[in-house]
Amino acid sequence: MAYKFKEEYNIEVTDGLQENYRNILEGIGEDISREGIEKTPERASKAMQFLTQGYKMDGETILKEAMFRESYDEMVVVKDIELYSMCEHHMLPFFGKAHIAYIPNGHIVGLSKLPRVVDVFARRLQVQERLTHDILECINKTMKPKGVAVVIEAVHMCMMMRGVQKQNSATTTSGFRGQFEKIETRNEFLKLISSNLK
Numbered sequence: 747m748a749y750k751f752k753e754e755y756n757i758e759v760t761d762g763l764q765e766n767y768r769n770i771l772e773g774i775g776e777d778i779s780r781e782g783i784e785k786t787p788e789r790a791s792k793a794m795q796f797l798t799q800g801y802k803m804d805g806e807t808i809l810k811e812a813m814f815r816e817s818y819d820e821m822v823v824v825k826d827i828e829l830y831s832m833c834e835h836h837m838l839p840f841f842g843k844a845h846i847a848y849i850p851n852g853h854i855v856g857l858s859k860l861p862r863v864v865d866v867f868a869r870r871l872q873v874q875e876r877l878t879h880d881i882l883e884c885i886n887k888t889m890k891p892k893g894v895a896v897v898i899e900a901v902h903m904c905m906m907m908r909g910v911q912k913q914n915s916a917t918t919t920s921g922f923r924g925q926f927e928k929i930e931t932r933n934e935f936l937k938l939i940s941s942n943l944k
């Protein structure tokens with residue numbers, strides 16, 4: 747169960763980050779001794795460790811914990827997996843949904859492991875394209891399915907709160923391997939993820 751983030755923080759990392767957060771607060775003109783801010787460096791340090799816990803996780807190990815031999819060879823789709831990540835350019839959140847499909851090749855995987863793999867790669871500094879690719883390749887390499895597809899739809903705070911300040915634009919990225927490279931299979935997946943069935 748190495749992938750479960752325990753609320754245990756490395757003291758040296760926490761101390762190092764706290765020092766830096768103190769500098770940031772001073773840098774923006776905050777009074778670091780006022781009551782509301784006093785503990786903020788420690789809180790922010792722990793929050794940042796939580797949000798980047800994916801660096802310590804391994805997607806392959808997670809998938810292998812629940813791969814079961816099974817002859818089912820139709821498409822399996824897990825859609826609307828919520829994700830929270832941070833862009834590597836501004837360290838601001840981007841968030842949205844991931845949709846994953848695979849076609850088994852002798853093995854199925856525990857359904858919860860797919861959202862866990864999303865978190866492994868989302869809980870780091872990312873760009874949406876690489877996040878999509880990381881998830882795709884992890885599933886492809888570990889499960890060797892007949893096909894795998896990943897679509898991510900997300901909004902980026904760095905485009906909303908600052909910069910171009912566009913509130914209504916969303917970004918879609920996708921990746922397809924194996925049988926999903928065929929247009930009919932890809933279309934079936936895209937149709938399934940656009941249905942409202944919950």
Ligand SMILES: Nc1nc2c(ncn2[C@@H]2O[C@H](COP(=O)(O)OP(=O)(O)OP(=O)(O)O)[C@@H](O)[C@H]2O)c(=O)[nH]1
Pocket residue numbers: 833834835872873874875902904905908909910
């Ligand atoms: N391709 C891609 N770009 C991203 C992602 N997240 C943020 N960005 C972009 O990264 C770019 C960084 O561009 P720079 O010109 O170096 O940074 P900047 O001056 O802050 O740019 P603006 O955001 O346009 O103000 C921006 O265009 C962001 O919109 C992502 O996941 N994928």
Ligand SMILES: [Zn+2]
Pocket residue numbers: 833834835836837838902904905
């Ligand atoms: Zn950004």
